[in-house]
Amino acid sequence: xxxxQEQGGHLASIESLAEHNKxxxxxxxxxxxxxxxxxxxxxxxxxxxxxxxxxxxNKEMKYKNFRNxxxxxxxxxxxxxxxxxxxxxxxxxxxxDTVCYGFVCAYNEV
Ligand SMILES: [Ca+2]
Ligand SMILES: [Ca+2]
Numbered sequence: 426x427x428x429x430q431e432q433g434g435h436l437a438s439i440e441s442l443a444e445h446n447k448x449x450x451x452x453x454x455x456x457x458x459x460x461x462x463x464x465x466x467x468x469x470x471x472x473x474x475x476x477x478x479x480x481x482x483n484k485e486m487k488y489k490n491f492r493n494x495x496x497x498x499x500x501x502x503x504x505x506x507x508x509x510x511x512x513x514x515x516x517x518x519x520x521x522d523t524v525c526y527g528f529v530c531a532y533n534e535v
Contacts, residue, residue, distance in 0.1 A: 429530035435481030436467030437529040441488050448507070448529055449514055455527075459509035462526035463519070468505035470518070474498065477505070481531060491516045 429435050439445045448466070452459050467481045475498070477486035492510075496502065496518035504521040507514055507529075519525075 428528065429481075432530065432532075434530040434532040436465060437531040438467050438479035438482050438484065439488065439490070440479070440484070442490070445488075445490050451529065452507075452527070457527055459507075459514055460511070461509055463506045463508050463517075463523070465504065465506050465525040465528035466516075467531070468516075469503050469521075470496070470498075471503035471521070474503075489516070491518075
């Protein structure tokens with residue numbers, strides 16, 4: 426979050442399948458791996474459990490792309506990442522202090 430802000434942006438929000446695919450493409454374009462890695466994006470349900478917000482744009486989350494069984498709020502998970510698996514690249518709620526492999530910043534609205 427902070428790193429994005431220092432560069433004038435914020436953690437990415439994803440409001441449609443098209444945007445989800447765009448983020449995946451952006452990760453691929455970096456040359457860093459997606460498979461079996463965790464990429465932090467800008468969603469949180471820290472305010473009200475189960476009510477997900479895109480922090481960077483301060484919007485309620487409507488489009489969702491969680492993996493099966495997620496979000497499970499396991500021991501109070503309030504942050505959001507994309508995790509790459511061979512079943513696709515979907516979302517999981519994670520602890521906010523989870524060390525992710527990378528993070529996705531957004532610099533203007535798409
Ligand atoms: Ca939660
Ligand atoms: Ca989870």
